[in-house]
Amino acid sequence: MALNDITLGQYYPGDSAVHRLDPRVKILLLIALIVAIFLAGNLLAYVPVILFLGLVSSLSKVPVKMMLKGLKPLRFILILTFLLNLFFLQGETPLLNLGFAVITKEALITAVHYSLRLVLLVLASSLLTLTTPPITLTDGLERLLSPLRAIHFPAHEMAMMMSIALRFIPTLLEETDKIMKAQTARGADFESGNLIARAKAMVPLLVPLFVSSFRRAGDLAMAMEARCYHGGEGRTRLRVLKCGKLDYIACGCVALLIAAVVLCGKVY
């Protein structure tokens, strides 16, 4: 099992307009987009949403395959949602009589409606994570949540923890690899046996990893203190987020989209 060569999150590097948007704007627009998807009262109202997502994803130059990969873990839920709605919903116009169940037109529409909603929600969110590096996302979240400091919400601390976690994932993976090799050299077997045997085999891997993580944490805390870290107070930033023309255009587009969704819902 090789653990090297990992990519963090699912960020797809690029320099498109979508990549360059302010992360705060992107997060807020995603929320607006989710609201729009829930506002869509009928299938017609999804048309502008699908068009919009298609436009944004082609702008971002993220391959469609990467986008669809986000749906894979959800395939069972999607199928289940579709089938449950299809078979168990009562309607007035029967389409097909299977003997044990009657499929109605209304049930089919609702089934498509709900599955499509799920698909669009996932696609919209993966557009955010695909075009924003995790560290920038963390930065954006910190800035967005910072007003909550007034009610003692630790926005800075959370962001700091996130970024340290991101920094140490590769380091810990490397270490896991090293410990695994060391234990394999001593006769440990990580790959055979049933689930329980394999879970048990993880113990000699996890214990040293845990111990060393705590030591690392102690070292890092000391090093941070030695570099004058004393929390978020009075801290300046190297990277300052700034909203530009691009961000206003994006906001305008999403506003138009919501209007279109609402209109389509009314017309039908």
Added chain:
Amino acid sequence: MAEPIIVADHVSFSYDDEGPQAVRDVSLTVQRGSFHAILGQNGSGKSTLAKLINGLYTPGAGKVTVCGMDTQDEKNTWEIRRRAGMVFQNPDNQLVATVVNEDVAFGLENIGVPTEEMPGRIEKALRDVGMLEFAGRAPHTLSGGQKQRVAIAGVLAMQPEAIIFDESTAMLDPQGRREVMAAVRRLNREQGITVLWITHFMEEAVECDQVHLMHEGQIVMSGTPKEIFADAAKLKPYRLDAPPMARLAQRLRSQGMPIRQGVLTVDEMAEEVARLCR
């Protein structure tokens, strides 16, 4: 005489009240711009002493002053840590950010340097340690020596007057050790940054101004490298070996070759042998 920048005055420290003292009655003066080395075996208290100077620990007895500021006084803590930066042993456990230049910025962000000033300072610090071309890289893609140089840049960007190196080469391969040593020497020589170099590698101490030998929490010997390493026998009780060239000189002397005292580096040895062959 240069002004003293780090002064320890009869300092003692123990980790818990009943336990043994990790540092016992240590006095030390480091002048501005000098290069001091503290040598000692594991557990000799040298790392504890480093943390006492930086204000990470405060002495149980005695007094430590950095640039005239008492480490005991909490008001001074941040200013002391800015002026006397510290580079630690494990290169992996002291880099905080996911990108090199952001890591260098970490200290600057902490002390509230204005954003406009940061890029210039970061660039200069990275250039000074020869890591400018790696500014956009992730720390885990760098070698140990490179990571340590990034850590030095992180301290350097804060414009310190002294840097304390707490066994910063102990986990590096020979190549990495050479890189880091060279960078530190250059900083000391060209920018006049005071260096307190803590190590258990004898050969790293031969080219510094002053060597202090620590054993069981105490400074047992102080002097220039030539004075300290003149007699290998004197180092034995402290479980330390003289640097390789000093040992070679001793053996040659015992074979009847009149190698003069104070030969510590390969260059000096070469010169001395050439002189004798003439």
